[in-house]
Amino acid sequence: MALFSKIKNTIGLLKDVDLDKLAKLNEKIDLKQAMNTLGNLDDRQIKGLMKMLNHQGKKGQHQLPPIDGDFYNLDLKLTEEQRELQLKVRNFMEDEVRPLVNDYWNKAKFPFEIIEKFAKLNITGVPYEGYGCPNLPFLMEGIIAQEIARVDVSISTFFGVHSGLAMGSIYLCGSDEQKQDWLPKMQKLEKIGAFGLTEPNVGSAVSQGMETTCKFDGENWILNGQKKWIGNATFADVIVIWAKDVDSHQVKGFIVRKENPGFEAEKMEDKMALRIVQNAIITLTDCKVPESDRLQNANSFKDTAKVLKMTRAGVAWQAVGCARGAYESALKYTRKREQFGKPIASYQLVQNHLVEMLSNLTAMQTMVFRLSEMQDEGILTDEHASLAKVYCSMRTRDIVSRAREVMGGNGILLEHDVARFVADAEAIYSYEGTKEINSLIVGRAITGYSAFV
Structure with a gap:
């Protein structure tokens, strides 16, 4: 009995054990034989057994903290609705994108099958008012960008180019008619957008050194030049192209459709980063764009x-x-x-x-x-x-x-x-x-x- 008392007091092995539990334990081991064996152990052996049992008990009880990069609990500053949307995006990225993203990244291909599912999230054009857009705070646009990039930066870039740069150009610089024509379709991801600013010979200094030109011939604008690193451009339906007017020397913006004569997009290969993003070199050779597709409120690089x-x-x-x-x-x-x-x-x-x-x-x-x-x-x-x-x-x-x-x-x-x-x-x-x-x-x-x- 002294041995039982010692074991019970040391590790609580028999504490609060009822007869039913003892009966189940007896089905697994011979309790009588186990007690006899314990009685024959010396002090050193008992001490080692107690250490082993204590260690196993702690290991089984130890709960690791959750893996959460929001250490200062910034999500608590979100409203209930905002938090719900954040988790909705997170779950989508975990369930629909994470399982396939490494394979597509490795192959440098885009998972077009996620676009329709992406559209159902209703997060495109987050801060814009009207045109079917959610009209949420810019804070939520940032939260969404973080949640997408947390799983894959390429998909986040696809989304940012379409929802931010392409839709944003039309939203800020387009006429009412242009907004009504394009933004509702882009919000539903029925039409995909791209944004053409950077060029092969100029990146950081594009505001002053832009080489792509535009000239009005009385009926159409004629665009010539090249753009480089243009995300989504290999499959986008509409590409916002920025070009310098040869007459006024001011930068203007244009809605260029993939079927416009003189437009060509060639996929860039052998990238070490953002491999899912379909970057392209765009070549504009006497590309004709009607006046109705010039962004009516884009009149200088300030826009x-x-x-x-x-x-x-x-x-x-x-x-x-x-x-x-x-x-x-x-x-x-x-x-x-x-x-x-x-x-x-x-x-x-x-x-x-x-x-x-x-x-x-x-x-x-x-x-x-x-x-x-x-x-x-x-x-x-x-x-x-x-x-x-x-x-x-x-x-x-x-x-x-x-x-x-x-x-x-x-x-x-x-x-x-x-x-x-x-x-x-x-x-x-x-x-x-x-x-x-x-x-x-x-x-x-x-x-x-x-x-x-």
């Missing part, structure tokens, strides 16, 4: 800049999504991967990497949250958006690098997702304004001096 300003905050959110996806993937991996007999997440050096990642991620999240609040308040400036783009794209690079590091060699395998985030972070770092250009925009704002030229 183009309005579109970029509106969408740049979304790119910062996209960087946050990429970083969050990498962090959460790395955390999940380190809790399952064992070395030297225990999960690598239990080692100090790995935990230090994870905390560094989370620190940067949390700083990024709070920054873009406030950025979108300012956009909703109508006080967002170019430099506000540029600072977020600079900081978030830099920190994302650091986070994906650490995520890759804690995974060791497995970090370069697509099956663990982080390799894809590492590559795609390089694209985020450059598009919608390089780190250097966005830094100079902020520098001009805080010093009063322009260092561009």
